[in-house]
Amino acid sequence: MHYRIALILTFLLAAAGATAQEATCRDVRFPRHLQVNGADLTLNGLGVRKATFLKINVYVAGYYVAQPGHDPNPLIDSDAPQQLTLQFVRNVGVDDLRKAFVEGFEKAGGAGMQERVARLNGWMTDMKTGQTLTFVRVPHSGVQVGVNGVQKGLIEGADFSRALISIWLGPTPPNPELKAGLLGGECG
Numbered sequence: 001m002h003y004r005i006a007l008i009l010t011f012l013l014a015a016a017g018a019t020a021q022e023a024t025c026r027d028v029r030f031p032r033h034l035q036v037n038g039a040d041l042t043l044n045g046l047g048v049r050k051a052t053f054l055k056i057n058v059y060v061a062g063y064y065v066a067q068p069g070h071d072p073n074p075l076i077d078s079d080a081p082q083q084l085t086l087q088f089v090r091n092v093g094v095d096d097l098r099k100a101f102v103e104g105f106e107k108a109g110g111a112g113m114q115e116r117v118a119r120l121n122g123w124m125t126d127m128k129t130g131q132t133l134t135f136v137r138v139p140h141s142g143v144q145v146g147v148n149g150v151q152k153g154l155i156e157g158a159d160f161s162r163a164l165i166s167i168w169l170g171p172t173p174p175n176p177e178l179k180a181g182l183l184g185g186e187c188g
Contacts, residue, residue: 023062025187028087030062036136039081044068047181048188049086049174059086059127061168063182070183072169076162082137084168088127097124101167104174108166116155120145123152137161 022029025046034041041064049058066080075082098121104110105117123145127133134146142156143164173179177188 025060025181026057026089028060028089030060030085030087034064034083036064036081036083037138039066041066041081041083042068044075045182045184046187047168047178049178050188051174057089058092059088059090060187061086061178061182063168068184072179072183075183076165076169078137079139079158080137081139082165084135084165086133088129088131088133090129092127094124094126097121097127100174104167105163107172108163108170110160110163113157113160113163116157116160119153120155123147135164137165 021032023032023043023046024030026048028046030043030046032043034043044063044065047061047063049061050056051058062083062085064083064085065075065078066082067078069075101117101121101124105113110117125147127148131148132146133148134144136144136146138144138154140158142154142158143161144154145152168174168182169179175188177186181187
């Protein structure tokens, strides 16, 4: 009898440990820590991209940083490694995705980056539920782009890197709840 109780307690403790290592938003799980290019990154926050006046959930974003914070400006201006992961919770067509990046860079002050935004958009594809986009800020280099687990390439420039993160953390994010979640607030 004591053996069964010990076995059950062991199982419950293991399950609790696994849960403590993850964060969940809209049934999408993200690890609390990542190793990215040799750097230890911590989950700063999770947010939900909501579209249209109907507030339709599009993706859940997880934002990983070396030094967590709630103020967007030091995070945007940082030259430390970071990763932003978008996991889609609905299908999104490539044209909608490309339009969103063009508008996002315009709002984020990405003037003069049309060629790099066009390269980013050339790597985009229709995104299905459960698929991911990953953006890794590489210090002194730019942004490494991954589309559903496939590394597409590096887009050069600290200016591009700052503008990309400003899409979500700058003064005009896709929706305020998304920005608040990425900065450590409620996931929305």
